[in-house]
Every structure is written in C-alpha cells, then in structure tokens.
Amino acid sequence: MTPLLEVAGLRKSFALVGPKTWAARLRGERPAVRAVDGVSFAIAKGETLGLVGESGCGKSTVARCLLRVIEPTSGSIRFAGEEITALDGRQLRNTRRAMQMVYQDPTAALNPRLNARRTIEEPLRLHFKMTSAERRERLNEVVAEVDLGADLVERYPHELSDGQRQRVNIARAIAAHPSLVVLDEPTSALDVSLRSRIILLFETLQKRLGLSYLFISHDVATVKYLAHRVAVMYLGVIVEEADSASLFAAPHHPYTRALLSSVPAPDPDFRGERLMLHGEIPSPTNTYAGCRLQNRCPLAQAGCAEPVPWREVAPGHHVLCHLA
C-alpha cells in the first residue's frame, strides 16, 4: 500500500552571506546552514507521524519544504504517488488543496482584515467552482466539525478568543478536503486548558475524515497522545524513529533519552531516568564528522566520529547511533 507521503533524502541548506563568510568564499568554500540534512520518512493514510525536536533541529524547515513555501535543496517528496518537488503553477495548486497546514500562532495566521467566513471560504473559492450557496453549506459543515459556533463566522480575528481563532485556522485547513494536514506546533501558543480540547479535536477529525497528520511539536507529551509513529530530530537529521509506544517505552538514542527525561512530569514522585547532555545545542553552521551529538553525549566514544549507521533495533524501530 503506497504511503500517502514519502520523503527521501530531503536536504535544505541556507547559504550564509555576510562579511565573515567572504574569506571562506574566497577559499572556495560555500558556508551554509544545513537546516535539514538528509531526512526520510513516510506517512500512511489516516496515520499521524509526530516530529519532535528542539529549536534548530529543522522540523519547521521540513514542514515548509513539504508545502513548497521554500524550495528543498535536494531530495524527493512524493505525495499520493506523485513527485511534487518539480511541480509548479497549476499542478502545485492542486497539491496545495490536498496538503494543508495549521500554524502555530493562531492570531498571526489570520488576515486581520478578513472575517472568519471569508478566511474559511477562501480555499473553496480557490479550488472549487461552487455557487455561493454551496460554499455557505460547506462552511456550515466545516464550522460544525471544528465546534465553532455558527454565530461566530462573521467576526473578525480580533473579536475571537485564542481557542476560537485556532478553530478558524483548523476549519480553513480542512475546508477543501485535504488528505494530509501538517500541524506546526498547533497548541504551543494556546493556554493549557485549551490544548487538550484542540488535541481531542484533531483526534476526532482524523477519525471522521481519515486525515493524515504530520504533527510537529516540541511538546513531547502531546505528541505521544496523538501520534502513531514518532521521529526525533536533532540538528537536521532524524536520530530515532519508531511507533509511539516503542519510542516512549524504550528510547534508544541518547538524545531521545535525554529529551524524554527533561520533560517535567506532573507527578512529584516521578523518578524516571535522567540523562543529561552537556553544553548547549551547537551552531547549525558547523559541519560534522560522524555523530552530531558527539560533543554533548555522555556516552560518546572515539568511534562516534565515524559515519553513523541507521540501524533497526526492533521491528519498525530505527536509531541513528553507533551504540544502539
């Protein structure tokens, strides 16, 4: 069964410019930030892949490459069997209908001059030929799906609460019947009591509409709840990938272990494993021989400077580590 989305060897580099790089350029080097450095994953229909990592790991860049907001430097992205990296113009419009995104900041993602109705109806206008009545009907359907009161559609973003704004964003994303929705930190900007509500909404929508999600977040607990499979990113590469239960029960990669152990559990007596990495996340402009975590990993050895193998440690569970 072909997966809905297949990403292989995705790379994105941002060239560095500025006086400090001139010297390097004269030497013939091309200083760049390798934000995404060879990422591969697949998402099946109706599945949620969680992508976790901290700042600078490249997860947001992956999302933007998928949606062609920025162009990947190299690699392949196959959506519904079709290679989309080479598409442009009309063909891309169609892909855009099927692949949508929900943004992190619900307020910034809405045009302050458009009311909810116009925002949600826009994808319908762009992708379908519908009469005004048909659009209205679909609007009502969608608004009911996301649990937004029908009386709120004429309001402008500044007249809605945060939770309501996020629902407008979600409504806009599902209006044109997409198959894949990229969720870019959809709950980070929301209040704690709203988060669980929005997460449950995503869950419901997935079951009812058969949506696939790429759920990007640094909130590990939320990802655990919603994702079927999880991939952990660090400095532009995926260091571990497994189905949700396996990853949380038996994390292998030191970074995953450190990450999971840093999440404060709402239980004062919780005494989980505590693996600490030293130092801070290094600059993404550095180049690496071997493992990127070397300088910070408490388990690092001499052999870690060699190219790192991508090993399967359990069925469906892969790790990028010498020690796995």
Next chain:
Amino acid sequence: MTIDIARAAYADAPAATDTAFASFRRRLLRNKLSCVAFCTIVLLVVIAILAPWIAPFDPNEPDANAVLQPPSWAHVLGTDAYGRDELSRIITASRVDLLVPFVSTLLALLIGSLIGALSGFRGGWVDQIVMRIVDAVMAFPAFVLAMGLTAAIGSSITNLILVIAVTQVPVYLRQLRAEMLREREMEYAQAAQTVGNPTWRIVFIHLFPNCFTPLIVQATLAMGYAVLTLAALSYIGLGIQPPDSEWGEMISEGASLMVTGQWWLSLFPGIAILVTVLIFNLVGDGLRDLLDPRMRGK
C-alpha cells in the same frame, strides 16, 4: 506592563461584543480637534464647488473705479491693482488650490503604492533597481525638481498635477515597500500561500490592504505640502498663470505692493494657505490616531 496585563486579563475571555464600528466611532469623537478640522475641509470643498455662485463679484472683472481699495463693506477683503475683488478671487482660487493638490496626491498615492508593493514583494534585483531610481529622484530637493519639470513641460493644470505627483511618488513608494517587507513575513501571508493563492492574490488581496493604512495618513499630511508646492510654483511664476487666480500667485502680485502699504493683497491669500495646510495636518494626525491598531483596545 500593567496595560499588557489588563489586555491579557480579558483577551482570552469569550470575545468582545465591541464591534469595530462602535470602537471607531468612539475614538473618532474623542479627538475633537480633528473633527473640527475635518468639518472645515468639508466646508472648504463646498465653498470651492459653489464658488461661481458664492463669490460676490466676478473674480476676473476689473473695475477701474475700485483699484487698490482696503477692506470695506463693499469689498470685504479689499481689491487688487486691477480693481478685482480679493474675496472673490480667493474663493475662486480655492478650486485650483484644492483640486490640484488632491488629484496629484491621489495619483502619487496610487502609482507609488502600486510600484512599492510589487517592488517590496518581489525583492531581488527588481527591487534594487526601483530603489535606486527612487533614490535618484529623491536626491533632487522636491521643489527644485518641481521647478525643473514645470519649466520643461509647461504649466497647464494637467502638467502641474503630474509634476507635483512625480515629486511625491517616491515617498509613498518607499513607505509602502517598507510595510510590504514587513507584512510578507507574517504568518498569514504564508498561510495565504499554502492555502493555494496565486501570487497576485497574495499581494493585492491579502497584503496590500494591510499595508495601505499608514499611507492614507501620510497622504493627508502630504496634501498640505502639495498646496505649498503649488503656491510656491505660482509665486515664482511657474505655476498657475494670470488671469487665473491662485493663492500663491496672488501673494506674488501683492508682495511688490506691500511696501506701498497695501497689506491685504498678500495677507489674505497667505492666511488661506495657512488654514488649508493646518487643517490637513490636523486631519492627518487624527486619522493616524484613529487607524493605529494599537490604540484599538483603549
């Protein structure tokens, strides 16, 4: 800090019942001075439109018997060297003095903002070229440029409108470009793209309206400058040609007569210019306060 807390305190509550219009109206009425200024503009426009019917005398009709009369009951603002009634001339001149600045500002606004929007959105070498052209134009002091152009192409009303517009285009262009550079980085711009909008819709339907508001304020303030430019051009003889009346030209005529004691010929047109520029500035200030989104919650 406390203001942010206040905002946050009720920001997440079920949405405000305050409609945009009610808030707008409340703030509009708060700024009394701008209201007065706005009403005065309306009054000026009405006077200008009704000039032929309001003016007590024919502005171009000389009267050899009433030459250089000081203000009196017959001629409220006096007469000039040809016996023409000052008041009628000032009223008639208001037509030109309001029309030319208004049309030229409007023209500059439209052209400048359009080019600025496209340039700012596109970026790259197109943007660079446009900005260098703008820099070149702005290198000339605006008035010198106006003088040069008027001398070159002549001073019909159409030409004057074009010339004054040209001197103003760079201002709007730069401003809209700056706004556009900022707006295009906003998340809703990206959302507009991922939803499937073609580029022209993103620029004109989404971004442009959000960039345009500060320019409206700029335009009302700039109208004052346009009035002054026109008056100055006419003063030095490059603008409106006699026998048509225009305030600046009237000041010029009256200037030479001030030494001989005919103070009313330069003073009243001067006051007219002063009042017009002042009220445009006041309206501009008021509009700025009104349209500032940060003031919205206050």
Next chain:
Amino acid sequence: MRNLLEVENLVVHFDTDGGLVEVLDDVNFTMRAGETLGLVGESGSGKSVSAIAVLGMIRRPGRILAGSIRFEGIDLLRLSEDEMRRYRGRRIAMIPQRYRTALNPVISAGRLISRLFEIHEGCSRAAASRRALELLDLVGVADPPRCMQQYPHQLSGGMCQRVMIAMALATSPRLLIADEPTTGLDVSIAARILELLRDLSKRTGTAILLITHDLGVVAQTCQRVAVMHAGQLVETAPVRELFRSPAHPYTRALVRSIPRIDVEVKLEPVPGTIPSLRHPPTGCRYRNRCPHAMEICQHDKPRQAAVGLDHEVSCFAFGEHCDAAA
C-alpha cells in the same frame, strides 16, 4: 515562625476602555521563608497580577481596592513609593516573563549585573565586576568571562534566562518571583533552569514564587502549590497532596487534562471556558464550569477551608460530597 509573605484579601481592578475588569477577587496566600510556592493558573487567572501587586507595581489603569500584602510583617501596600523602592529589586526580586525583551540590548551582560552591585551596595566598578563574575558562575554559565562581554542578542535563550536569574539574585533577595521562567525555552534547557532554581533556593535560602501554567514544572520544582482560577484562589496544598488528592473541582479537571509521557491517560479537557473578568459570575467563578455546582455557589463566595495538613480549598462542594465525586 512568622511567614515571609502574607497576601490577604487582595482585590485588584483594572479600568479599561471596555469596562471594569475584576482581575483579582479576594486572594489569600502565604509563603514561608526559603520555600518554593507555585502559583498555577491559566491566562486571566490573575497570577501575574498577584506578582506585580507584591512588587507594588500596580499602576493605572489598575487599582488595588482592598487587602494587604505583608512582607516580613510590613504591609507593602501602605508604603510610599520611596519606601517601596527599598524592597523592590532588593529584598524582593523578579524575573519577568519574556526574557528576550527584558534585557537592555545595548548593555553587555556583565554590565547589566555589575551595575546592580554599584547601585545597591556602592561597590567600585572592579569589585562589582568580580561579584558579577561569581554570580554568573553560581547560575551555571559555562564561560563566565566570555558571557560578561556578550550582549543579550548574542546569548542563547538559556543563557539569557541565567543572566536574568543572576540579576535577580545580585542583591540576595529574600523572595524571588519567577514569572513563567521556562516558557519559550527548549525542553532540555528548561529542565536545567528548573534545576538551577531548585539548587539556588536550597543554597541561598531564597523563597521562590514560581508562576506558571505548567503543572509538570510545579511538580518538579515546588514544595507548595496555589491554584488560581479567574482571579480567585481556589486551592493551596503541599505539592504531593495536590497531585495525589486534589480537592477543588478545577484542580482535578486540570490534572486530568494534561497529556503525560509517563503513564497512559485519557485526556479530559477542562469543561467550559474561562469566564470573562469584565462580567464575572457572582459567587464562585468556577460554577459555570463545575460539575458539582450548587445553588449556594451562585450567591456566596466560598471561604478557604482546611482539608488536610496545610491543605486549603475554597469550595462549597468540599466537605459535603467532594470525596464521592470522581
């Protein structure tokens, strides 16, 4: 032993364009010397406002209508601005919420800290620099001499936060108010900052008022917790008590709504929405969201009642059938 901080019957209103906002409604809580109290609530619960009140920084359009804030026995609300300045930044320090914007971008990190020594203790420039260096070391900065020279935009999020903590500790305050110290930080950095705060509290004996919406942070860092909802304080308890046997319906709902990685849970969102503070519900402000709401909840405000050792709840349902509830 006398309490370090006693907030009693605090009522704060804000006069805004859209009407009167009743931000704090009869808030009571206490802190002992050296303890870490977590002040938990959603946005609009009044937790940040409480902190600002303690610092005496409620200004127009805010007003304090009633109540007292006793710090080491002195009612801070009765002090003049000059007298208050002897406390603010000295005996009571704050780490504000947005660390990025709270640091002056044109002053180096070292100078930001050393100035404080110069101002409050009259040190010489050299002595102040030395003290600043020590402090940076205390807060766990890896390379203090280098950090001293850097400007805020050159510092990472974690480092900025450490510099802020250093600034707050410069005057050896008795009370440190940390407003959402981990929001916006990466998980691993946040964990280290929390560890730092725990460590510092133990070492220097500084009491910490930790304001947060994250129950996980509270569980790992605080000894006691105070839960706020819509401007009312609903429950205070030692941290274990709060998680093991939360009494107030809101606390329970909150605990049940958090996704967790340690155990499998069914997510149950907190019912209802945060009430508007402009026209807040009469009586108990949680009643419109509460499954146990009764007639009396509408008319009277529940008073604090003891539930266990050091555990107090403001709820009418308590004592009658709260144990029977889920």
